[in-house]
Amino acid sequence: MDTDDEDLWVPFLAARPRDKRAERLRAHLREDERRGQRHPPRRAAALSRDEIVRTAIRVADAEGADAVTMRRIARELNAGTMSLYWHIVSKEELLDLMLDTMQGDQENAEPSGDWRRDMQDVARQSRRTLHEHPWMMDLIGSRPPVGPRTLRNIERILAYFDGLGLDMRLAIDISTTVGTYVMGVVLREVQERNSETYTEQMLGELSETDREKVIGEFTERVRATGRYPHLVEVMSAGYDPDAAETRDARFEFGLDCLLDGIAARIAGAVPPPATGGGAAGGRPG
Amino acid sequence: MDTDDEDLWVPFLAARPRDKRAERLRAHLREDERRGQRHPPRRAAALSRDEIVRTAIRVADAEGADAVTMRRIARELNAGTMSLYWHIVSKEELLDLMLDTMQGDQENAEPSGDWRRDMQDVARQSRRTLHEHPWMMDLIGSRPPVGPRTLRNIERILAYFDGLGLDMRLAIDISTTVGTYVMGVVLREVQERNSETYTEQMLGELSETDREKVIGEFTERVRATGRYPHLVEVMSAGYDPDAAETRDARFEFGLDCLLDGIAARIAGAVPPPATGGGAAGGRPG
DNA sequence: TCTCGTCTCGTACGTCGTACTAGACAGTAC
DNA sequence: GTACTGTCTAGTACGACGTACGAGACGAGA
Numbered sequence: 001m002d003t004d005d006e007d008l009w010v011p012f013l014a015a016r017p018r019d020k021r022a023e024r025l026r027a028h029l030r031e032d033e034r035r036g037q038r039h040p041p042r043r044a045a046a047l048s049r050d051e052i053v054r055t056a057i058r059v060a061d062a063e064g065a066d067a068v069t070m071r072r073i074a075r076e077l078n079a080g081t082m083s084l085y086w087h088i089v090s091k092e093e094l095l096d097l098m099l100d101t102m103q104g105d106q107e108n109a110e111p112s113g114d115w116r117r118d119m120q121d122v123a124r125q126s127r128r129t130l131h132e133h134p135w136m137m138d139l140i141g142s143r144p145p146v147g148p149r150t151l152r153n154i155e156r157i158l159a160y161f162d163g164l165g166l167d168m169r170l171a172i173d174i175s176t177t178v179g180t181y182v183m184g185v186v187l188r189e190v191q192e193r194n195s196e197t198y199t200e201q202m203l204g205e206l207s208e209t210d211r212e213k214v215i216g217e218f219t220e221r222v223r224a225t226g227r228y229p230h231l232v233e234v235m236s237a238g239y240d241p242d243a244a245e246t247r248d249a250r251f252e253f254g255l256d257c258l259l260d261g262i263a264a265r266i267a268g269a270v271p272p273p274a275t276g277g278g279a280a281g282g283r284p285g
Numbered sequence: 286m287d288t289d290d291e292d293l294w295v296p297f298l299a300a301r302p303r304d305k306r307a308e309r310l311r312a313h314l315r316e317d318e319r320r321g322q323r324h325p326p327r328r329a330a331a332l333s334r335d336e337i338v339r340t341a342i343r344v345a346d347a348e349g350a351d352a353v354t355m356r357r358i359a360r361e362l363n364a365g366t367m368s369l370y371w372h373i374v375s376k377e378e379l380l381d382l383m384l385d386t387m388q389g390d391q392e393n394a395e396p397s398g399d400w401r402r403d404m405q406d407v408a409r410q411s412r413r414t415l416h417e418h419p420w421m422m423d424l425i426g427s428r429p430p431v432g433p434r435t436l437r438n439i440e441r442i443l444a445y446f447d448g449l450g451l452d453m454r455l456a457i458d459i460s461t462t463v464g465t466y467v468m469g470v471v472l473r474e475v476q477e478r479n480s481e482t483y484t485e486q487m488l489g490e491l492s493e494t495d496r497e498k499v500i501g502e503f504t505e506r507v508r509a510t511g512r513y514p515h516l517v518e519v520m521s522a523g524y525d526p527d528a529a530e531t532r533d534a535r536f537e538f539g540l541d542c543l544l545d546g547i548a549a550r551i552a553g554a555v556p557p558p559a560t561g562g563g564a565a566g567g568r569p570g
Numbered sequence: 571t572c573t574c575g576t577c578t579c580g581t582a583c584g585t586c587g588t589a590c591t592a593g594a595c596a597g598t599a600c
Numbered sequence: 601g602t603a604c605t606g607t608c609t610a611g612t613a614c615g616a617c618g619t620a621c622g623a624g625a626c627g628a629g630a
Contacts, residue, residue, distance in 0.1 A: 082581095141472055143476065176535060181465070182469065184472065188465045221293065222436070228440045230440055230456075231439065231440050239457070250461060260545065262542050355588080365609060367611075370589095
C-alpha cells in the first residue's frame with residue numbers, strides 16, 4: 001500500500017489523538033516517514049509502530065485477544081512497557097491498527113469479469129482470514145469499521161460490478177450484505193470453536209465413553225421434558241449442526257442462497273417484494 | 286419458562302463450577318428451588334441470582350458492557366462485592382446468564398403456517414432485541430452459544446417448517462443461516478453506532494459547517510489519490526451506506542435475497558426426499 | 571560544551587476479578 | 601439455655617490491567 005494512503009483513516013479516527021503528546025507524536029511520525037524515504041534511517045530505531053502491531057498480532061494469533069496487554073507486548077519486544085506509548089496513543093489504537101493490518105494482508109483480487117465468482121472468493125477468503133485470526137471477531141464488534149486498508153478493499157469489491165450498469169448504491173448494499181453474512185457466519189463459528197475448547201477443558205479428563213454418557217444424559221434430560229420434539233429428533237439422529245464437518249457446507253449453502261437472491265435482483269427480474277414462494281424460479285442457470 | 290428447564294445448559298456449561306464452594310452452591314440452589322416451591326421462602330433473601338442478573342442487564346443497557354463490573358453491580362444492589370459470589374460462580378457465568386435471560390425475553394412466536402413470514406418475524410425481532418441491548422454483541426462473540434432459553438427458541442423455529450416434509454438437517458441449516466445473517470447485520474450496525482457516538486465525541490464541539498468541512502476534506506483527500514474512483518462516486522453522491530435511514534432497507538434487502546434462495550431450495554428439496562444433492566450443491570464450480 | 575528534539579522506561583495510581591476469611595443469622599439437637 | 605450447622609453477607613488483600621507523569625539517554629546542531 002502506498003504510504004500516502006496510510007492517512008486515509010475516516011475523519012473521526014484521524015482526529016483520535018486527544019492530548020498534546022499524542023499530537024506531537026503524530027506529526028513526528030509523519031515527518032519521520034517522509035524523511036525516512038529520502039535518507040537512510042538516521043539510526044536503527046529499537047521500536048517502531050509496525051513492529052509493535054505485528055508483535056501484538058503474533059501474540060493474539062497464538063494466545064487470543066486477552067493475551068494482548070501492553071506489558072506483554074513490551075516484554076515480547078524486550079522493551080519497557082511505557083516505551084510503546086511513544087509510538088501508539090493507546091491500546092485502543094493498537095487494536096484498531098491490528099485489525100486494519102489484517103485487512104491489508106487480505107487484499108481482494110482483481111476483477112475477473114464474473115461478479116458472482118469474485119464475491120464468492122471474497123467471502124471465502126474473508127472467512128478463512130477470520131478463522132486464522134479468531135481474535136479479530138473479539139475486537140471487531142466494539143470498534144469502528146474503517147481504516148485505510150478497508151477502504152482499499154471496498155473499492156476493489158465495487159469494481160467487480162463494473163459494466164453491469166448497476167447503481168452504485170445497489171453495489172454498495174450488495175457488498176455490505178455479503179460482508180455481513182460472512183461476519184455472521186464466522187461469529188457463530190468462532191462461538192462454536194470457543195465452545196469446543198471449553199468442552200475440552202471441562203470434559204477433558206473424561207474418557208470417550210464417559211463423555212458420550214454425559215452427552216447422552218443431556219439428550220435424555222431434554223427428551224424427558226417432552227417439550228423439545230424437534231431438537232430430540234436432531235440430536236438422536238446424531239446430527240450436530242455445529243460439527244466441524246458441516247460448517248463448510250453450511251457456509252456455502254447460505255452463501256449460495258444469498259447470491260441467488262442477489263443475482264435475481266441484478267438481472268432486474270426482481271420479483272414482487274417479499275411474499276410467498278413466488279421466488280422459487282429465481283435461480284439462474 | 287418451566288423451572289425444570291433451567292437445568293438445560295449444554296453439558297460443558299452445566300459442568301462449569303470448578304471449585305468445591307461452587308459445587309456446594311449449585312446443589313444448594315437446586316435444593317432451594319425445590320423447597321421454595323413447597324414452602325414459602327424461609328426468609329426474605331436480600332440477594333438472588335435473578336436479581337443480580339437483572340441488575341447487570343439494566344446497567345449494561347444504560348452504560349454498556351464495560352460498565353458491568355462486580356463492584357458496580359454490588360453497589361447498585363447495596364451489597365458487598367463478594368456477596369455476589371455466593372449466587373454466581375464467576376463474572377463469566379454472570380455474562381452467560383445475562384445473554385440467556387435476553388433469549389428468554391425474546392421468545393419466538395407460534396408457527397403461523399407460513400414459514401417465510403415466520404422467519405422474517407424472527408429475524409426482525411432478533412435484530413430489534415439486539416439493538417435495544419447492544420451490549421449483547423460485545424459478549425456474544427466470546428461466549429458459547431447455547432443456554433436453555435436458546436434451546437427453547439431453536440425448537441420453536443424448527444416447528445415453522447413442519448408439514449413441508451423437510452429433512453431436519455436442512456431445517457437446522459436454514460434456521461442457522463438466517464440467524465447468522467442477522468448476527469452479521471447487527472454486528473455491522475453496532476459498529477456503525479459505535480462510530481457515530483465516537484464521531485460525536487471527536488467532532489462534537491465543531492459546528493455543523495465545520496464538521497462538513499472535515500468530511501469534505503477527507504473526501505478530497507481520497508479523491509486526490511486517484512485510486513478510489515468508485516468510493517469517490519459514492520461519497521460525492523452523498524450516499525452514506527451506514528446512515529440510519531438506509532439500514533432498515535439494507536437489512537430487508539439482504540433478508541429477502543436470502544429467503545428467496547432458501548425458498549428455491551425448499552421447493553427443490555421437497556419433491557424428492559433427497560440427501561441434499563438438490564439442495565446444497567447445484568452451483569457449477 | 572550545551573541545548574533540543576527524539577525516544578526509552580521506572581514508578582505510581584486507580585481500576586479490575588476474585589481467593590480467603592471472618593463473621594451474622596436462623597434452624598435444630600441436646 | 602448452649603452448641604452446632606448450614607446459609608448467606610462482606611471486608612481485606614493480591615496480582616493483574618491501562619496509562620499519567622517525569623526522569624533520563626542519546627545524537628545532532630549551536
